[in-house]
Amino acid sequence: MTTATVRVPAKINLCLGVGPVRGDGFHPLATVYQAVDLHDEVRASRRDDESITVAMHSELDVWAEAADVPEDEDNLAVRAARALQRATGTTTGVDLAIRKAIPVAGGMAGGSADAAAALVACNEVWGLGLSKHDLEPVAASLGSDVPFLLHGGNAVGGGRGETVSPVLARGRYHWVFATAAEGLSTAAVYARFDELSTDVPAPEIADGLLTALRAGDARALGEHLSNDLTEAALSLRPELEDTLDIGREAGAYGAILSGSGPTCLFLVEDEQHGLDVAIALGSASTCADVIQSTGPVPGARLVTG
Numbered sequence: 142m143t144t145a146t147v148r149v150p151a152k153i154n155l156c157l158g159v160g161p162v163r164g165d166g167f168h169p170l171a172t173v174y175q176a177v178d179l180h181d182e183v184r185a186s187r188r189d190d191e192s193i194t195v196a197m198h199s200e201l202d203v204w205a206e207a208a209d210v211p212e213d214e215d216n217l218a219v220r221a222a223r224a225l226q227r228a229t230g231t232t233t234g235v236d237l238a239i240r241k242a243i244p245v246a247g248g249m250a251g252g253s254a255d256a257a258a259a260l261v262a263c264n265e266v267w268g269l270g271l272s273k274h275d276l277e278p279v280a281a282s283l284g285s286d287v288p289f290l291l292h293g294g295n296a297v298g299g300g301r302g303e304t305v306s307p308v309l310a311r312g313r314y315h316w317v318f319a320t321a322a323e324g325l326s327t328a329a330v331y332a333r334f335d336e337l338s339t340d341v342p343a344p345e346i347a348d349g350l351l352t353a354l355r356a357g358d359a360r361a362l363g364e365h366l367s368n369d370l371t372e373a374a375l376s377l378r379p380e381l382e383d384t385l386d387i388g389r390e391a392g393a394y395g396a397i398l399s400g401s402g403p404t405c406l407f408l409v410e411d412e413q414h415g416l417d418v419a420i421a422l423g424s425a426s427t428c429a430d431v432i433q434s435t436g437p438v439p440g441a442r443l444v445t446g
């Protein structure tokens with residue numbers, strides 16, 4: 142196969158417990174990931190030489206940040222292809238084309254998603270025959286969220302987020318995402334977290350959240366959504382509190398920031414309930430766009446040859 146297209150979802154964190162910064166600069170995390178139905182697509186075409194190129198395409202004019210995604214060696218998809226080349230001694234290259242729908246710097250791991258997709262696509266066009274399990278070490282070297290995005294579904298994340306294990310869960314959950322016009326830097330939010338936090342305990346996952354997931358109980362899950370980066374992100378972007386309040390007042394079961402923000406997540410009962418919340422959010426001056434979605438969905442997977 143000389144060309145492969147891979148679809149890859151965005152992630153959300155149903156809970157994001159953050160511990161004190163480690164010696165290596167990373168923070169220990171205790172999180173439950175869910176992959177959601179908002180996808181980027183990465184197309185890989187094999188080259189005869191060793192070069193790796195990337196071209197970005199976005200249908201989403203509102204996300205001005207899409208223009209800031211590097212189209213060189215710094216692109217996370219290129220880094221992923223390069224890392225796989227090195228790890229396997231591959232001497233062929235690849236042209237990557239990314240169709241972006243995941244908000245950039247939105248706390249939904251769009252860059253990590255493209256990295257996971259690039260690993261799966263390059264594995265295919267380079268004929269490496271590796272399983273997702275085999276790709277995990279390379280994925281983990283690229284970023285904390287990359288291993289989860291290979292697999293998708295619901296998973297518990299430990300370490301700095303890179304150690305993932307599936308979680309028992311039932312049901313399909315309906316979400317509304319409110320995106321912001323300007324992204325938030327993950328590094329800046331963690332730096333603020335360190336400034337604001339003293340005596341941070343080791344992070345834990347609340348039993349109530351896992352029980353709600355096992356039962357498929359959206360209302361109970363809504364009550365247990367949590368994010369330890371909230372205070373830090375809101376101190377950098379106070380107007381997000383208004384967005385969260387609008388969704389809560391419109392009856393969402395739960396409202397939190399996605400990862401390091403600024404995307405806000407609202408858990409709702411079903412599509413109709415989501416529409417009510419989406420309409421309320423649509424009038425908020427702090428929202429760039431409102432998206433209805435569901436989860437869990439599978440991770441990076443091949444869609445065409």
Ligand code: ATP
Pocket residue numbers: 209210211215216217218239244245246247248249250251252253255256286325327400401402
């Ligand atoms: P995190 O995974 O840290 O929560 P995020 O979801 O907030 O990150 P991303 O969309 O992954 O944010 O992008 C973070 C930064 O990574 C962007 O500002 C961009 O400059 C850079 N980047 C590099 N490659 C990509 C890519 N393929 N897609 C998106 N961003 C990329």
